[in-house]
Amino acid sequence: MTSARPYATPTPGITLPGGLGLPAAVRAEVTHQRLHPFRYWFAHRTTQWLVDLADHDLGLPRGLRWLGNVRARDHFDADDDRPLLAKVHSVLTDHATGWSGERVLALTGARSFGHAFDPLTTYFCFTADGALEGVLAEVHNTYGQWHAYPLAVAPTRESAARAGTEKAFYVSPFFTVDGDYAIEVRLDAESVAVRITLTQDGEVVFTGAVRGRPVPAPRRRTRLRRLLTDPASSRRVALLIRLHGVRLWLRRLPVVPRPAPTPKGTR
Numbered sequence: 001m002t003s004a005r006p007y008a009t010p011t012p013g014i015t016l017p018g019g020l021g022l023p024a025a026v027r028a029e030v031t032h033q034r035l036h037p038f039r040y041w042f043a044h045r046t047t048q049w050l051v052d053l054a055d056h057d058l059g060l061p062r063g064l065r066w067l068g069n070v071r072a073r074d075h076f077d078a079d080d081d082r083p084l085l086a087k088v089h090s091v092l093t094d095h096a097t098g099w100s101g102e103r104v105l106a107l108t109g110a111r112s113f114g115h116a117f118d119p120l121t122t123y124f125c126f127t128a129d130g131a132l133e134g135v136l137a138e139v140h141n142t143y144g145q146w147h148a149y150p151l152a153v154a155p156t157r158e159s160a161a162r163a164g165t166e167k168a169f170y171v172s173p174f175f176t177v178d179g180d181y182a183i184e185v186r187l188d189a190e191s192v193a194v195r196i197t198l199t200q201d202g203e204v205v206f207t208g209a210v211r212g213r214p215v216p217a218p219r220r221r222t223r224l225r226r227l228l229t230d231p232a233s234s235r236r237v238a239l240l241i242r243l244h245g246v247r248l249w250l251r252r253l254p255v256v257p258r259p260a261p262t263p264k265g266t267r
Contacts (some may be wrong), residue, residue, distance in 0.1 A: 023058060024050040024106065025193055025226040028212035032244070034174075036205040038251070042244060046109065046237055047230040050192055050214045053085040053104040053123075056221050068227040070108060074116035075138060076146060080185075088123055088136060096152045099133040101125045105127030107192055107210075109234055112227070117142075117238045119171070120210070122194050124187055132161065135185050137194075142241060144260065151183055160186040167198065173247055173255050175206065189214070194196050 001077040026048040049058070049070060056070045070261050072084035080087055085104060103126040110117035123136040137149040147169035162184045169179050179200035186193040191212035195203055216263035217223045249255065 016149040021218045022050060022052045022105070022213035023056075023217055023223065025217045025223070026050055026214050027230075028210050029210075032206075032208045034206055034248075036203060040244075040251075042246060044240060045048070046229075047106055047210065047226060047233050048192075048210065049110055049237065050105060050107050053088065053106055053133060056084055056106065058110065058227075058229075059220055061220075064224065067231070068110040068112045068128050070106075071111050071116065073119075073122060074111055075108075075121060076148070088125075091136060091148045092125070092150065095148070097134060097150045097152075099125050099132070099150075100127055102128040103130075105187070107194065109237065110227070112234045113121075113232045115232070115234045115238070117234050119241070120194065120196075124185070135161070135163065135183070137183065139169055139171060141169070142238065145170070149181070149183075149218045152187065160184050168227075170256075173245065173258065174253050176200070177257050179205070179211070186211075240248060243263075 021255065028046055028048045029043060030046055031042070031043040051058075051070055056072075058065075058069050060067065061070065069122050070084075072087065073081065075084055075090065077089045082090075084106070087105055089101055093102055105124045105126070107119055107124075109116075117140065119140055122136040123138065125133045125136060127133055132153060135151045135153055137151060138146060140146045148166050149168075151163035151165060153163045154253075162182065163179060167177060167179045167181055179198050182197040182199070184193075184195045186262070190213060191211065191216050193209065195209040195211075196207065196229040198206040213225075217226060
């Protein structure tokens with residue numbers, strides 16, 4: 001398994017947002033830009049949720065949970081029935097990060113209408129005193145596989161945090177599994193954002209980002225209203241991925257064969 005390229009020290013680059021009510025709904029803008037061998041750009045809106053893994057359930061009545069829920073089995077190994085926080089801790093241990101993960105916030109999409117698919121779930125891992133230890137990026141492709149990238153972050157001048165890692169997982173059928181990711185994250189009361197840049201052979205070939213403002217949704221009615229304004233968001237994301245894939249194929253972009261899966265098809 002490939003781990004993030006280490007910085008000298010996982011320096012805190014983000015302060016845990018004081019007073020930010022969780023869960024928070026994030027009406028996020030998602031952008032993708034391909035730069036080689038031709039330019040292809042798109043953007044769409046979706047609803048993400050910023051949740052504390054100590055209590056990540058959106059808390060809707062049982063009869064309404066089909067509208068939206070954050071379920072542990074939709075993340076990492078689907079056969080693992082443990083709580084999501086325990087699964088995150090296991091991944092951190094597997095990668096020998098040395099992080100405590102005393103508090104973990106996740107930016108993720110919700111299961112809706114019986115379907116769950118989120119290409120990227122970002123976990124912000126904090127110490128007990130609120131310092132950011134690192135970021136865990138959980139990436140899923142449309143073939144039911146996943147990969148985890150633990151990222152030791154360093155602060156930037158813009159009060160965001162940045163890390164780098166080698167690409168080690170097949171996501172798009174139009175990109176080979178090589179190159180380097182630069183990942184920048186931001187989390188405060190006004191903005192939550194994740195930006196990814198892929199460099200191959202010394203050339204930036206792809207950038208993608210998700211960004212939005214976290215709006216506290218402490219009441220059930222607030223969460224329900226947000227879910228009703230963006231119904232079936234998970235299915236729409238999966239459909240859009242396939243739609244743009246067809247468009248790239250019609251432009252005769254070469255398809256890269258998918259590597260044989262590992263025994264669990266995850267890492």
